[in-house]
Amino acid sequence: MYEEQTFDAIMQRMLERIPDTLDKRESSPVYMALAPAAVELASLYVGFDCMLAETFGDTASREYLIRLCADRGITPKTATYAVLELETDVEVPVGTRFTGGDHFYKVTASGQVTCEQPGAAGNEYLGDVIPVEYVMGLTTAKLTRVLIYGEDDEDTEVLRLRYQESFNERAFAGNAKDYHDKTLGIAGVGAVKVIRAWNGPGTVKLVILDSVFGKATDVLIQTVQKEFDPNKDGHGDGLAPIGHAVTVDTASEVTVNIAATITYDNGYDLNTCKTQIETAIEEYFAGLRKNWENQSKLVVRIASIDAAIMGVKGVVDVTGTTLNGGGNVELTEYEIPVLGVVTYG
Known part of the structure; x- marks a missing residue:
């Protein structure tokens, strides 16, 4: 707004306010007397x-946006800790620490560990882990899947959108x-649909996806249930108001199998493009979810x-595409698509 208010x-x-009878070079x-003031004004x-810029939400930097x-x-969401499934050949006490990849993990419940490093990095490693201290009888320990995805600090533009909304x-x-808002504020939840009076007056259903927009695990569902209405009785023991019996569920997955005939450019084939x-x-499906x-x-x-296929380097044409043996696949309100088998003609 003030870009034109330069020193010159x-x-x-x-200088225009100084009579021309005086030397203004x-x-x-005269010039030397005015110059320092002009620098300060600029x-x-x-x-x-x-x-x-810092006064308005659409232009404020992160510090002032907060x-x-x-x-x-509204407060920015801080990084959360990934919770993973742990498979062992003996029962491991709560508090036992493991290391695997670049991270350390602590057993927080039977068959579960929490990554000690916050953020999405805790989601990356699956495989064998080693106890930090000796565990009697333990010969194998493995992280098999992510139960609750860890998330990084909330991005500035996501926070800005929440502010505007x-x-x-x-x-x-x-x-x-x-x-x-309260559901999305729970670590590991990426999306939610609220169904009011789904089973009569006073009932609420929360259908959630995890933070990578996939089907929520039982552990995440139970976590959200405990936060809102642990006994599903509407007694107000959680975040839900008294009289609201809340049930937490997740979307159903619909597998979509794809068949297509693809023509490749010279020097490319199925092996190089598959x-x-x-x-x-997968990226298209992820965008839908x-x-x-x-x-x-x-x-x-x-x-x-x-x-999406035509956007791949080396593909020149695609024809005869079918989904589950037919045309477009229309899902219900509480279903999400997942990629099944891709058959190439």
Whole structure:
């Protein structure tokens, strides 16, 4: 806004106020007297510009955006710890520490460990782990899957979007917005649909996805259930208001098998393109799942899959694509697609 208020522009205005009968050249006493003031004024205008940007949510830097969010009762989400399934050949006491990959893990429940490093990095390693201290009778220990995904600190632009959305709809006393925001505030939850009066008055169902927009594990479902209504009785023992009997569930997975005939460019064939093709299809499916919360239902479209395949280097044409032996696959409101078998013609 104040980009034009440079040293030269300010000096020009100041010198115009000095009579022409006086020497106003750069080496003159008049010029030398005004120059320091012009430098300070130019600096002030730069400061005004920065201050104006930090005043509004769409331009504020992270530090000041956090302060603006605080006025709306919004705090940035901090990094969370990944919870993983641990398979061992003997029962391992709670508190036992393991190491695997680049991380350390601590047993927090039977068959479960929590990564000691917060963030998404805790999701990356699956495989054999070694106890930090000797465990009697233990010969094998392995991390087999992620139960609750760890998340990094909330991205600035995601926080900014939450701030802007807070003006559109107000979360209050168990309304849909309140359930939505509180559910997404639980570590490991990436999306939620709130179903009101799903089983009669006073009942609420929360259908959730995990933080990578996949089907939630039983552990995550139980965690969210405990937070809202541990006994599903509406007695107000959790976040849900008294009289709201809350049930937590997750979306159902629908496997989509794909068949397509693909023509390759010179120097390319199925062996060189297969991994990239299936990665492109997976990314399309991931995009659908990520948008699940905002859609009444998802549709897996042949045209979109063809476009994803055509975007792979070395592919020149794709024809005859079918999904589960037919056309587009239309899902219900509480279903998400997962990629099955890809058959190449």
